[in-house]
Amino acid sequence: xxxxxxxxxxxxxxxxxxxxxxxxxxxxxxxxxxxxxxxxxxxxxxxxxxxxxxxxxxxxxxxxxxxxxxxxxxxxxxxxxxxxxxxxxxxxxxxxxxxxxxxxxxxxxxxxxxxxxxxxxxxxxxxxxxxxxxxxxxxxxxxxxxxxxxxxxxxxxxxxxxxxxxxxxxxxxxxxxxxxxxxxxxxxxxxxxxxxxxxxxxxxxxxxxxxxxxxxxxxxxxxxxxxxxxxxxxxxxxxxxxxxxxxxxxxxxxxxxxxxxxxxxxxxxxxxxxxxxxxxxxxxxxxxxxxxx
Amino acid sequence: xxxxxxxxxxxxxxxxxxxxxxxxxxxxxxxxxxxxxxxxxxxxxxxxxxxxxxxxxxxxxxxxxxxxxxxxxxxxxxxxxxxxxxxxxxxxxxxxxxxxxxxxxxxxxxxxxxxxxxxxxxxxxxxxxxxxxxxxxxxxxxxxxxxxxxxxxxxxxxxxxxxxxxxxxxxxxxxxxxxxxxxxxxxxxxxxxxxxxxxxxxxxxxxxxxxxxxxxxxxxxxxxxxxxxxxxxxxxxxxxxxxxxxxxxxxxxxxxxxxxxxxxxxxxxxxxxxxxxxxxxxxxxxxxxxxxxxxxxxxxxxxxxxxxxxx
Numbered sequence: 001x002x003x004x005x006x007x008x009x010x011x012x013x014x015x016x017x018x019x020x021x022x023x024x025x026x027x028x029x030x031x032x033x034x035x036x037x038x039x040x041x042x043x044x045x046x047x048x049x050x051x052x053x054x055x056x057x058x059x060x061x062x063x064x065x066x067x068x069x070x071x072x073x074x075x076x077x078x079x080x081x082x083x084x085x086x087x088x089x090x091x092x093x094x095x096x097x098x099x100x101x102x103x104x105x106x107x108x109x110x111x112x113x114x115x116x117x118x119x120x121x122x123x124x125x126x127x128x129x130x131x132x133x134x135x136x137x138x139x140x141x142x143x144x145x146x147x148x149x150x151x152x153x154x155x156x157x158x159x160x161x162x163x164x165x166x167x168x169x170x171x172x173x174x175x176x177x178x179x180x181x182x183x184x185x186x187x188x189x190x191x192x193x194x195x196x197x198x199x200x201x202x203x204x205x206x207x208x209x210x211x212x213x214x215x216x217x218x219x220x221x222x223x224x225x226x227x228x229x230x231x232x233x234x235x236x237x238x239x240x241x242x243x244x245x246x247x248x249x250x251x252x253x254x255x256x257x258x259x260x261x262x263x264x265x266x267x268x269x270x271x272x273x274x275x276x277x278x279x280x281x282x283x284x285x286x287x288x289x290x291x292x293x
Numbered sequence: 294x295x296x297x298x299x300x301x302x303x304x305x306x307x308x309x310x311x312x313x314x315x316x317x318x319x320x321x322x323x324x325x326x327x328x329x330x331x332x333x334x335x336x337x338x339x340x341x342x343x344x345x346x347x348x349x350x351x352x353x354x355x356x357x358x359x360x361x362x363x364x365x366x367x368x369x370x371x372x373x374x375x376x377x378x379x380x381x382x383x384x385x386x387x388x389x390x391x392x393x394x395x396x397x398x399x400x401x402x403x404x405x406x407x408x409x410x411x412x413x414x415x416x417x418x419x420x421x422x423x424x425x426x427x428x429x430x431x432x433x434x435x436x437x438x439x440x441x442x443x444x445x446x447x448x449x450x451x452x453x454x455x456x457x458x459x460x461x462x463x464x465x466x467x468x469x470x471x472x473x474x475x476x477x478x479x480x481x482x483x484x485x486x487x488x489x490x491x492x493x494x495x496x497x498x499x500x501x502x503x504x505x506x507x508x509x510x511x512x513x514x515x516x517x518x519x520x521x522x523x524x525x526x527x528x529x530x531x532x533x534x535x536x537x538x539x540x541x542x543x544x545x546x547x548x549x550x551x552x553x554x555x556x557x558x559x560x561x562x563x564x565x566x567x568x569x570x571x572x573x574x575x576x577x578x579x580x581x582x583x584x585x586x587x588x589x590x591x592x593x594x595x596x597x598x599x600x601x602x603x604x
Contacts, residue, residue: 264435271435
């Protein structure tokens with residue numbers, strides 16, 4: 001190995017190699033953080049947990065690490081871990097549905113705006129600008145407070161709040177992509193424009209957009225928790241994370257600190273995991289694209 | 294320049310009209326009757342009708358909208374249902390608290406995130422920077438109400454250093470401000486890092502370095518000078534967003550600002566008060582945006598306001 005112009009040791013220490021290593025670290029740490037929260041939430045119904053709704057009257061306000069209640073109980077004797085895991089199902093469901101909807105709207109609107117230009121582009125851009133100038137949280141609260149807090153409404157509200165970001169990115173990427181020779185070749189072959197866009201251009205930009213959509217999951221979970229903290233969250237069948245915190249907000253003064261800190265820690269851990277994973281993935285996708293180009 | 298200002302003001306007016314109309318329509322479309330909240334308990338239908346007539350809710354919707362716009366042009370948003378005095382006055386009473394909090398937060402954010410971001414850009418891809426980088430990701434991952442409660446539990450309940458809620462003394466602002474700042478520092482410092490790494494890698498830096506310009510001037514004079522526009526824009530946007538977006542922190546700390554007011558107004562369906570809050574915050578946000586745009590030519594002599602292709 002010593003006859004190489006650049007020894008492996010030096011190569012390993014180079015900025016590019018370090019960046020690659022750091023993005024791997026981020027993805028692993030992020031994946032583990034998110035997994036710690038997601039897996040128990042997904043399997044909440046299978047796990048041997050006390051009932052999240054009916055509490056034991058003799059076991060009220062137990063601190064964490066009590067016998068049978070890992071994270072303690074609330075003043076109604078309900079097991080906090082069970083509430084967090086069951087409530088988390090709704091939080092996660094809303095988050096995932098919201099990014100699917102916002103991703104779909106964003107990719108379609110952004111791709112159309114970038115590829116067709118003209119009035120389509122103008123319409124999409126104006127719509128984005130109009131939305132940016134609205135007070136976001138206020139409008140979300142308004143809609144939810146007025147139209148009720150069901151899973152579809154909250155999902156839709158979050159999706160509408162989030163579509164501009166994937167749309168902007170898709171538009172920018174498509175603008176670059178449509179000038180490439182293969183698009184011209186496809187047109188010469190007589191493919192219709194919609195076909196070129198759907199079958200050739202969108203698949204080529206999708207990997208970069210999907211990373212951003214994944215990162216939106218973090219935002220969606222935070223937004224949902226904020227809404228339900230303010231009392232505009234889904235209440236059935238179980239309160240979501242923000243709702244559990246709102247329930248406990250009067251109680252930390254009397255010493256029951258775990259009722260607000262632990263559900264929040266679950267949110268923070270999940271969001272941190274998604275953000276780290278997405279950040280590492282973004283570095284990696286960007287590098288792969290750079291190598292391709 | 295004058296033409297630019299006129300266009301901008303016209304656009305802003307359009308945004309204001311769009312917003313108040315959207316809110317108006319949403320409020321009227323929503324199920325639920327505000328009169329129930331303001332009639333005596335167990336009201337008869339005659340009592341409910343009386344309340345509706347008092348608030349003008351018995352009129353047809355188009356009629357209500359025209360009356361509303363007419364009054365709006367004269368600067369009158371109507372009387373708050375719950376406070377029984379002009380809604381605008383109620384909001385303006387609370388506004389100084391929100392502005393104080395937002396100002397304090399944005400100043401702290403700028404003072405910390407700019408040096409932090411520059412440091413991260415200069416040390417990009419080292420082990421130390423990775424640590425700080427992950428720290429900033431953590432900063433944007435924590436729900437702000439959760440940060441607020443953790444700070445409250447540690448510093449107000451257990452240590453007793455700061456008052457737990459409301460606005461009682463100057464020290465009251467510390468914890469709410471700290472809560473807001475965590476997220477803002479994370480966002481802005483990452484932006485600064487991104488902009489600075491691009492600029493520090495630009496050829497003109499190499500040329501200037503070869504000419505013997507000191508590293509400090511390279512960083513702050515050359516690279517940061519060219520990163521200033523996006524950073525100032527982001528600070529302005531964040532500040533504008535805070536004027537209507539510190540709702541959660543205000544609720545957590547019972548800060549007597551606009552955010553706390555609007556949550557209450559939504560619950561009680563106080564239509565004029567909701568309208569007044571939205572109107573005031575949108576107008577303020579638009580003013581901040583305009584001021585930031587007017588700063589552009591000062592930061593970059595190439596910028597001519599009102600001409601396309603700014604960069």
